[in-house]
Amino acid sequence: MLAPLVVLVSVWSLMRWRRNRRAAANDLPNTSAQAPEMTDVEPARLNLLAAALRLPAGETPGEALQGLMKPQTPKLHDTLCDARGLPLFAAPVPPLTATALDAVTLELNRLAGMTMPVEESIRRGLALLLPVFDELLMELAAALPDEGPTDERVIAGLRHRSSPTRPAPVMVRVMLPASASPSLFPLCEKMMRGRVEDLGLATGLSWHFQFDDANGGTAFWSRLARSDEGEQWQLWLAAASLISPERLQSLQRQGILMSSRTPEGVIPGEGAAGVLLGPTEKDAEAVSCRGPYEVTTREMDNPQARARKMAKTLRPGQATDQPLPDLLISNADYRSGSFEEAALLALSLNPDLDASRQVLALGRAGALDNATPMAMVALAWQALRDGHETVAILFVDEQQGRRVAEFTASPLQQNQTQPSPTAAAESE
Numbered sequence: 001m002l003a004p005l006v007v008l009v010s011v012w013s014l015m016r017w018r019r020n021r022r023a024a025a026n027d028l029p030n031t032s033a034q035a036p037e038m039t040d041v042e043p044a045r046l047n048l049l050a051a052a053l054r055l056p057a058g059e060t061p062g063e064a065l066q067g068l069m070k071p072q073t074p075k076l077h078d079t080l081c082d083a084r085g086l087p088l089f090a091a092p093v094p095p096l097t098a099t100a101l102d103a104v105t106l107e108l109n110r111l112a113g114m115t116m117p118v119e120e121s122i123r124r125g126l127a128l129l130l131p132v133f134d135e136l137l138m139e140l141a142a143a144l145p146d147e148g149p150t151d152e153r154v155i156a157g158l159r160h161r162s163s164p165t166r167p168a169p170v171m172v173r174v175m176l177p178a179s180a181s182p183s184l185f186p187l188c189e190k191m192m193r194g195r196v197e198d199l200g201l202a203t204g205l206s207w208h209f210q211f212d213d214a215n216g217g218t219a220f221w222s223r224l225a226r227s228d229e230g231e232q233w234q235l236w237l238a239a240a241s242l243i244s245p246e247r248l249q250s251l252q253r254q255g256i257l258m259s260s261r262t263p264e265g266v267i268p269g270e271g272a273a274g275v276l277l278g279p280t281e282k283d284a285e286a287v288s289c290r291g292p293y294e295v296t297t298r299e300m301d302n303p304q305a306r307a308r309k310m311a312k313t314l315r316p317g318q319a320t321d322q323p324l325p326d327l328l329i330s331n332a333d334y335r336s337g338s339f340e341e342a343a344l345l346a347l348s349l350n351p352d353l354d355a356s357r358q359v360l361a362l363g364r365a366g367a368l369d370n371a372t373p374m375a376m377v378a379l380a381w382q383a384l385r386d387g388h389e390t391v392a393i394l395f396v397d398e399q400q401g402r403r404v405a406e407f408t409a410s411p412l413q414q415n416q417t418q419p420s421p422t423a424a425a426e427s428e
Contacts, residue, residue, distance in 0.1 A: 043288040043408070044225065046277060050139035051378035053273035054128045056091040057365040061382035068379070069357060072364040074258060074267055074334070080243070082252060082259065089258045091269040091366025092243050093128060100127045111187045120244035121270075125177035125371075126188070128272035129239035133192060136235055136276045137199050140170070143278060168232045168279045169206040175220065175238040175370055176211065179246065185211040220373040221292045221395070221403050234277040240369035241270035256335070264336050269366015273375040287384060290314065291405030292393070298401070303337055307344035310404045314392065315349065324350040325392040325406060326358060327383050331372050332396070333363030342394050345404070349392055377407075384409040 051061050058064030077090035104126045105118050176188065189209045196202050212219050220238070242251065251257040251266060258265030293313045297306040315322065328349070330342035343355035353359065360379070362368070368375055373395060380391040384407060395403045 043290040043406075045286045046224075046289050046407075047280065048275055048287045048377075048381050049143055049278045050136060050276040051274065051381040052132045052135040052139075053271065053375055053378045054093050054095075054132060055271040055273070055365065055368070055375060056093055056269050059093075059095065061378050062386070064375075065360075065379055065382050065386070068329075068360040068362065068365060072361065074364075077243075080248065082248075082257075086259070088248065089265075089267050090243055090248075091267050093270055096124060096127055096270075103127075104130075107191055108184075108187055111190045119179055119246065121177045121179050121241040121247050122184070124241035124243055124270055125180075125239035125272065126191075128241070128270065129174075129176075129237060129274075130191075130195070132239075132272045132274045133235070133237060134195060134199075136237075136274050137196065137201060139276050140233060140235070141199060141201060143276070169208060170233040170235065172207065172209045172235045173223070173237065174209065174211050175213075175374070177240045178370055182211075182213075218397075218400055220370075221294075224289065224373075224377070224405075225292055231279045233279060235274060236277070236374060237272070237274040238371040238374035239272035240371035242268035242367055242369060243270050258334060264334050266333055266335070266367050267364070269368055271366070271368045271371050271375055273371055273378045275374070275378055275381065286410045287381070288408040288410065289405060290408075292395070292403040293405070294400075295402045295404060303341050303344055306341060306402075307348045310345050310394070310402060311348035314404050314406055323389045323408065324352075325390040326350065326353065327360070327388045327390075328353070328358065328392040328394060329360045329362065329376050329379050329383070330394040330396070331363045331368075331376070332359075332361035332394075333367065338363070338396070341396070345394055346392065380407045 053059075053061055053064060055064045055067075057067035074089045075091070076087040077092070080088045080090050082088055101123045104123050108118055108126075109115050172192065174188065174192075176184070188211070192209065193202070193207065196207060220236075223236075242248070248257065248268060251268060255262070256266045258267050291314065295306075295310050295313050297309060300306045300309065325346070328342060328346040330339075330345075332338040332342040339359070339361050342361065343359050346353045346355060346359045362372065362376065362379075376393050376395065380393060383391045389409065391407045393403075393405045393407070397403075
């Protein structure tokens, strides 16, 4: 019962703040001493061609985006309980069945040549990741250029064949659940290479797999900031699950697990997400990315001051030629001040935003741990396809700080999209 009350109070305070924002702009103190480093660098161009995900809010980027635009209601899990036997709030992915989990265990045991214990969070994470990987492989197969006619020449009495176009290599970057041991990486690579072979994509393509350690998404944001990997295809994947006794006990020990006594807590969730990036010459679907920028706010207790600093980091000088974001995707949850901070940033970037519909709180649909950054990028890609012109992202990590970014669709992509549901509703 307390969660809706917290939301109402937050929305009321945001409306009051927005009414006074423009009038108080000239009276703000000089914050040059706290100003972030200058960020007026050229935005990166990401050749985002496709995205796929499995989240509690939806099984596709489109479904998840629509689900997150609706009010989130915490739900008690059917079987999970705390140490006192009371049911826990949780957000599992509905289609994840025992059959799918057992299939993952059997495949890992077959590849290992022995029976090995597999932690529940790893089983669930892989069961969510593999269908996402399959979807992106199909997208890659459709995007690969035709090989063209084979050129045959006779040199020194020997027949030589050469193709005029040589496919670019494929780099697969994977982030598994945080509890996954590095000894599991080779088995997962074998499992994924088998799916590549089943789709006939192993021939003629050079595949490289790299498994990143789970460090709260820091590595992903750093890679996104320098995404130019040359002439190669890239598949970025991440999966996580907090729906396991071990992870739930860890959250409970930290005192941040949502319960009837602590309504301002974390809802354990799970999910997998991935994106396909094309080589640099395939720029028809290019997305402009400003950031992500790391913003240090540890010594700033005022949420409005934090929002101003993050907004200034994203838009130094608030250039008039940049379209204002009409959507903000955050990992806000039910913890005190979490959604308020995201809404304040959104309104600092665009005072005309409706925080109740245009500020998405991914954490309220279930915490995704190290899969959160990938899911946010997949959702931003979908939002741009749906007609949003600019999408802002706020990722909050209490230990690592805050990261902000903006994604803008290319002119060609904007011309090919349909109006967003939000824009359509406003036009009515």
